[in-house]
Amino acid sequence: MTNYNKLVRDKIPQIIEANGKKAVYKVLSDAEHAVMLNKKLHEEFLEYTNANEEDKVEELADLVEVVYAILESKGVSFEEFEKVRLAKREERGGFKEKLFLINVDEK
Structure with missing residues (x-):
């Protein structure tokens, strides 16, 4: 027996059982789900x-899938998220210029 005790994608239990093994799992509460995300x-x-x-x-792709799940759990649509992301990019820029801040002279 191998213990995992972690959040898995929705189809993982069926995939495990299709391979002739038994998956023991539970459905998390919203609060537990937020912590595990x-x-x-x-x-x-x-x-x-x-x-x-x-x-x-x-x-x-896995990382982004988790971000989308977090957004969904918070009731934030992808469109709302993109709006925030683009506004932040407009205000502060992106990372295309490859800038690396060394220090700031506080004179």
């Missing part, structure tokens, strides 16, 4: 940072 975000971030170059896009 935050843990999953951290897990997926670590998987992305540790992935080799050819797996990074797939890991980013």
Whole structure:
């Protein structure tokens, strides 16, 4: 028996059982789900940072899937999220210029 104790994608129990194994799982409350989504975000971030170059896009897709799930759990639509993202980009810029701030002289 292998213990996972983590949030998984919706079809994982069926995939496990299709492989002749028994998946033991529970449906989380909204509060538990919110906590586990935050843990999953951290897990997926670590998987992305540790992935080799050819797996990074797939890991980013997992990371974005968790972000979308968090937005949904907070009642924020993708359109609302994009509006906030684009407004922030307009106000503060993006990351295209590859700027690296070394310090600020407080004179």
